[in-house]
Every structure is written in C-alpha cells, then in structure tokens.
Amino acid sequence: MSLLELDAVAGGYGQVQVLHGIDLSVDQGNVAVVLGANGAGKTTTLRAISGIIRVTGDIRFDGASIVGRGPEAVSRLGIAHVPQGRGTFSELSVEENLRIGAINRRDNAIDRDLARWYEVFPRLGERRQQEAGSMSGGEQQMLALARAMMARPRLLLLDEPSLGLAPLVTREFFAQLGELNREEGMSILVVEQNANLALDLGHWGYVLEAGQIAVQGPAEQLHDDEAVRKAYLGF
Amino acid sequence: MELFIEQVMNGIGNGVVYGSVALALVLIFRTTKVLNFAQGEMALFSTYLTWQLTEWGLGVVGAIVISMLFAFVAGAAIQWTLIRPMEGRSPLNVVIITLGLFLGINSLAQLFFGVDPQFMPSPFPEGSISLVSGARVQKDTIGLMLVLLVECLALWLLLNRTRLGLKLRAVAGDPDSARLHGINAGRMLMLGWAMAAAIGALAGSLVAANRTGFDATLMQIILVYALAATALGGFDSIWGAVICGLIVGIADALTIQYVDALDGIEVVVPLGLILVVLVVLPTGLFGKRTVERV
Numbered sequence: 182m183s184l185l186e187l188d189a190v191a192g193g194y195g196q197v198q199v200l201h202g203i204d205l206s207v208d209q210g211n212v213a214v215v216l217g218a219n220g221a222g223k224t225t226t227l228r229a230i231s232g233i234i235r236v237t238g239d240i241r242f243d244g245a246s247i248v249g250r251g252p253e254a255v256s257r258l259g260i261a262h263v264p265q266g267r268g269t270f271s272e273l274s275v276e277e278n279l280r281i282g283a284i285n286r287r288d289n290a291i292d293r294d295l296a297r298w299y300e301v302f303p304r305l306g307e308r309r310q311q312e313a314g315s316m317s318g319g320e321q322q323m324l325a326l327a328r329a330m331m332a333r334p335r336l337l338l339l340d341e342p343s344l345g346l347a348p349l350v351t352r353e354f355f356a357q358l359g360e361l362n363r364e365e366g367m368s369i370l371v372v373e374q375n376a377n378l379a380l381d382l383g384h385w386g387y388v389l390e391a392g393q394i395a396v397q398g399p400a401e402q403l404h405d406d407e408a409v410r411k412a413y414l415g416f
Numbered sequence: 417m418e419l420f421i422e423q424v425m426n427g428i429g430n431g432v433v434y435g436s437v438a439l440a441l442v443l444i445f446r447t448t449k450v451l452n453f454a455q456g457e458m459a460l461f462s463t464y465l466t467w468q469l470t471e472w473g474l475g476v477v478g479a480i481v482i483s484m485l486f487a488f489v490a491g492a493a494i495q496w497t498l499i500r501p502m503e504g505r506s507p508l509n510v511v512i513i514t515l516g517l518f519l520g521i522n523s524l525a526q527l528f529f530g531v532d533p534q535f536m537p538s539p540f541p542e543g544s545i546s547l548v549s550g551a552r553v554q555k556d557t558i559g560l561m562l563v564l565l566v567e568c569l570a571l572w573l574l575l576n577r578t579r580l581g582l583k584l585r586a587v588a589g590d591p592d593s594a595r596l597h598g599i600n601a602g603r604m605l606m607l608g609w610a611m612a613a614a615i616g617a618l619a620g621s622l623v624a625a626n627r628t629g630f631d632a633t634l635m636q637i638i639l640v641y642a643l644a645a646t647a648l649g650g651f652d653s654i655w656g657a658v659i660c661g662l663i664v665g666i667a668d669a670l671t672i673q674y675v676d677a678l679d680g681i682e683v684v685v686p687l688g689l690i691l692v693v694l695v696v697l698p699t700g701l702f703g704k705r706t707v708e709r710v
Binding site: 231233251252253254256257261262264268269270271272273277280281282284285328332 | 579582583585586589590592593594595596597598599600601
C-alpha cells in the first residue's frame, strides 16, 4: 500500500512552471529515491508535497488528499521535511533544536526520545548546549535528521542530504538512514545528486528530467542499467 | 557627590523608560527582523487611552491594564492587516509602513484626544527616600525600576522556559523551517507585535505619570533614546536593551548636568551612541554575533 502518492502534480513558482505532471509513490516502509540534474524539479517536488508551493493534481498521504494544505498542517499529519540547507535554527542550542522537532507532540516520551538521539549521534549529546549554527555541516545534517525524527513522523522527506558534506560523512549519514529504514520501517523519500549512494539505500528510483519522470524502476535495476547511468546519472 | 548620585538616579528614572521601549523594539526585531518606528506612537495612543479611562473615573492601575489589553489586540491587528501582507517582500516595505504608522497614529491621537497637555495620575506613591550618602531618590523611580525588572524577568521566562517561547524563537530564527515543524509562524509573528504593543502601553502610561504633563510629542524623543539603547544592546538581547536603556538614561542626565556648552546638547548623546556602536561594535554590547557554518 502506498503511503504517499503523487498524481499528475504540476506547478512551480509564479509564472514559472517547474513540474509538468509528476506521478510518484512511496510505499509504506520503503525508501524512494528521486534523482536528476540541477533544475529538474527535485526540490520543487518535495516543496509541493510539504505544501510550501501550490500545485495542481493530487497528493495523497495515507489515502487522504493533502493538496492545498500549508506546511504547518502537512507537518502535523506526520510528514517531516528536511530542507536543503538543513533548516538549522542556528542561534538556538542543539537541544532546543531537537525540542522544536517535538513541538507539537503532547506525549511524555519526548525526553526519552532526546536521550535516544543523543545515543545515536553522540556528537549532538556532547554539544547539546552549544549554539547549533556553530556546528559543522555534517553535524548539522545529523541534527536535522534527529530533529525531524523527534516529531515521530511517518514519512521522512530529505532534500539532498549529501550537499556540502565530505564523502565519508555522507556515507555515514546514509548508513544511518538505512538503519532507520530497516530497523524502524521508516518510510523515506530522498532527493539526491549522489545517485550511487542513494540507489544503494533505496528500493525504488525515479529519474526526474525537466519536471517529468523520465525513468523509474527498482533501485537496483536503475543502478545497474548502463543506458540509464550514461544518460542521466553520469557514472 | 550628592548631586552626582541624584543625577544618576534621575538618569535611571528616564533610562527605565528607554529600556522598556527598547524591550518592545527588541521583541519585534527578534521575531520580524524589522525596527518598528511606530512603537513610540503606538504607546502614545495607549497612553492617551489610559489617561481617558482615568478621566472617566477608573483607577490608574486598572486603566493601565485595560490599555495594555487594548494595545495587545491593536498590535496583533496592525501586524495582521498591514505587516503580514508584506511578507516575502523587501524589508524596506515594512520600514515604510511603520513610518507611515508613526505619522498616522500620532495624528489620530491628536484628533481623538486634542493637543492640550494632559495630566496622568501616578500608580506609585509620592515622595522620595534618602540614600546613605544623603542623596534622595524618588519613590516612583524605584517603582519604575521594579516594574521593568518584573517585565524583563517575565519576558525572559516566557521566551526561554516555555514551549510558546521556543516557538517564538524558532520563528524568529527561521520562519520557513519553523513552518516545516508544524509551527504556525503567522500566529507567532502576530503575538510578537501584540506583546510589544502591550509593553509599550505600560511604558508610555508610566512615563506620562512620571512627568508633570504630557502631549502628543511624549514618545518621540523617547523613541530616539530607545533606538540608541536598542543599537547599543545589539538589537536582539532583552537584558541588553534594558541595561543599555539605563546607560543611555544616565549618560543623558550627566550630560545635562555637566556639559553646558549648548542648550539641548544632551540629544546628541543617543545619536552619538548609535554612531559609535555602528562603527566600533556592530553587534552591540550584548548582541550575538551570528556564527554560521555551511
């Protein structure tokens, strides 16, 4: 069963149309990967799902249409979006950043979750009182993931998490994502330029070109398809 | 020495007011990143309202509370109708709107309440207390200081110790990211304006009571001093605004006492301070230098 479904989603910014009818879905417990060159519409697709931009077509989350809802509402439904640039609240402490992730939760397990993420990312634990903006890019990416997870989302949207990170840090980060998916069944939609790593993580892959899905298929198959690699992925 | 201490006390009396208005400026600056030039005139209007209520026979404390509630709602309404539509446009638009409000609200206040000086009753006991050195300090100066202290403490606790405060700070830091975390950014910005307006109403009413009379020019010079305090404090620090308000007030009082080069020379003090801060210490005495790594 699909957790998230996009049906002929089109739209963009003002007069500029970026998406020209996107069909895409993320199955419960799966990792879907969206690849494509700069300007293909990857980020815009995520922004459409989160309700940051208005689009036509239909977006269904868990069977219910969420088109036309703003980002506040979409977030409360259980979709956590880690934007490009990571959305760090730089002047707040690491711990305050994490508490913002859980800001709309009313249960009493928030402190337990905090402790858990400090265990997963010990660097964050060491720096919990430090200003978040003073951390390295890799640490901020971990913070962004942990902050998103503090909301206990049902779907995680990640926008180019590897951007600006050292290769080793990126690999660690993707290993962490894989663990989240396997051990907790977290459903993830990740947009990436680093096709190799992303396809290793994903179950299903989409290649976006000029605002449309050009190719799709099982991640493994895309990864090994010589023609796709040459035409779209450049490796 | 006695004279010196009395002048310092006078300065503190004024400085408390500058600090209060600076506090309101900082609150809006932190949430919306603009300086609200209409802050003083919004406070003026509320001050007239407090006065009108006392004229109608209400006790001054009750009048101030009602006036603060009115300011809270009016501040929210101004944000909703005039500031919010400018979201995503140049900050200059908002600056121009606040300048328009400055003129508009001042004219409205004169239209409703007239141009004659009015007298505001004080909520504080009259008289003065002598200090050990023989200098005397007015009781209402002490009252003003206590009010300001309580105000700061309450605001600090709200911002740093509550869930609502965390939301407010999140929106101040990165409204887009805050929205992605399910925070209603629009409501938080509105709340920032509402609280600032209420703080202004309190400050205006108290300063009017502190003077022998007030008219529609009451807040104009105060706003200049408050802006100096805000700049000196670094624009985003609550305690910075208050402490620098006091510094500006004291500097002003001492200039009046000891520098008699020109009548009105003391007005140079806040402007000089703004200049020095912008040139030498752009982040102010208490402002955080934003360190960002990518």
